Amino acid sequence: MLFTAATAGLITHIPYVFAKKKYKLRILGTHVTLQEELRLKAMEDLGIELSFEAKGSAAVLQKASFNPSAFDLYEQWSDSINVLWESGSIQPIDKKRLKYWGEINSLTKTGKITPDAKIGAGDAPFKILHVQKDNTLGIEHTDKLSFLPYVHNVDSFGYNTKVIPQGIPYETESWGWLLDKKYSGKVAIVNAPTIGLFDLALAASAQGLIKFNNIGAMTKAELDKLFTILIDLKQQNHFSGFWTSVPESVRFMSTNRVVIESMFSPAVSALNGQNVPVTFAAPKEGYRGWHGVMCLSSQTQGSAKDIAYEYMNWWLSGWPGAFIARQGYYISNPNRSAQYLNKDEWDYWYQGKPAKENLKGTDGNISVRHGEIRTGGSYEKRFSNVAVWNSVMPTYDYSLQRWYEFISS
Known part of the structure; x- marks a missing residue:
């Protein structure tokens, strides 16, 4: 074979022809948030591959608590947190890597959406959101979270x-x-x-x-x-x-x-x-009341972990919150989603x-x-x-x- 200028140029560009295979982020959860429209939109916006595994709430909690290697991110409700945390199936989320943390409202931060609101009995999410110095979950604010607060109702x-x-x-x-x-x-x-x-x-x-x-x-x-x-x-x-x-x-x-x-x-x-x-x-x-939780598997590391943070931040970026508003759900930073809803939708929902x-x-x-x-x-x-x-x-x-x-x- 003769190595001409043309073939040399071709060899130079071979690495670009064979693009690096994308990591497929595996998300385990329920049908509530693992919807095909959301999966397709996230892949389009982020340029990542996503696989959704949706099951009933009891089934996903059982799988996650016994097999953290089977998922990268877990989506369910706050009542699953104590089980997952105590089983060692999830790892702390770094609050500093959450782009919209400052926009999240007071419901999960203080337990009250208004000063006169009832907190409600049981596992009010603010009680189990922050990882304490002794590695338990509690109300003192720290830089480590047990879950990303997002969808709720x-x-x-x-x-x-x-x-x-x-x-x-x-x-x-x-x-x-x-x-x-x-x-x-x-x-x-x-x-x-x-x-x-x-x-x-x-x-x-x-x-x-x-x-x-x-x-x-x-x-x-x-x-x-x-x-x-x-x-x-x-x-x-x-x-x-x-x-x-x-x-x-x-x-x-x-x-x-x-x-x-x-x-x-x-x-x-x-x-x-x-x-x-x-x-x-x-x-x-x-x-x-219930509050959606997005959790990092204790086994998620490296590039998968980086992609997981991208996906978590995407959920609070506006469009997803507007999408789920149209089926009656709320998002933790609603003002960002308001721009994706028309006035009549915002006023109603x-x-x-x-x-x-x-x-x-x-x-x-x-x-x-x-x-x-x-x-x-x-x-x-x-x-x-x-x-x-x-x-x-x-x-x-x-x-x-x-x-x-x-x-x-």
Whole structure:
């Protein structure tokens, strides 16, 4: 072969032809945030490869706590933090590497979105956000975090207003409806011991069937009394099912299997987009609050760790927060996302004002009709009325045992 100037130039540029293979960031979580639109947009914006593994909340927590090498980033809810931290599955996040930390609001930093807000029982996120000097999690602010605060919301239940008369937010809507005999056989609960348990505890308390000293830290005796009530109801076929994912909860309601159930906001949006008249209740007893957590696997190092920080920062960069707002979720630095929402969207989703036009959800279907008001009102009002947070109680192991006894009874 003759080495001409042309071939020499070709050899010089060979390394550019064979580009270095990208690292694929592996993210383990639930269907709530591991959505295909978000994956594609993040890859486009960041020039990285992403793989999403979405499972039900109990399944992802089990996998993450036993196998940290199976993921780089974990996305779920704050009730998973104590389990993951104590198992050694996650490592501290360096606050200084979070580009938008200064924009994150007071909810996760102090526990209150407004000075008069209720903090709520259980694992309020600010209690478990900061890594303390002794490597425990606590409220003193440090430069190390157990999770990135990002997506969050208050949850309650959804009900079909074709069957159940429309209630009044904070006045007549009640967790007790989940245990009302009028709806026996048409009730579903989320199958998650650190979530569904609180839905049912709030319901039993609202019905006057049990009184808790601290609903965020139930005793064994209180759990025994609660599950005696629940198992009796289950054996009477009060519950139609226990769902493990948002799509499954949508199917339960859309097929008329249930008329009332534990529900997450995207399911309500999806059902409304299908013209199923579901209302997301604002219970007079207060909401069950949850906060999304993004965590670094203890095994994530090197370039994978650098890419993980890029992805975490991307989530707070504006567009993702606006995307999830259209299915009813909030972001920890909402002002940055406001520029990606039109005024009507911002007014409806964050300010609690009537929709001045039909609003579309993330699936492109109309999920909010002109004139509708978001149940529960504004962001601040909703998060001022948290009764309890998704929590891992001191009696977690025992509650887990009793929960599965209940499910299989």
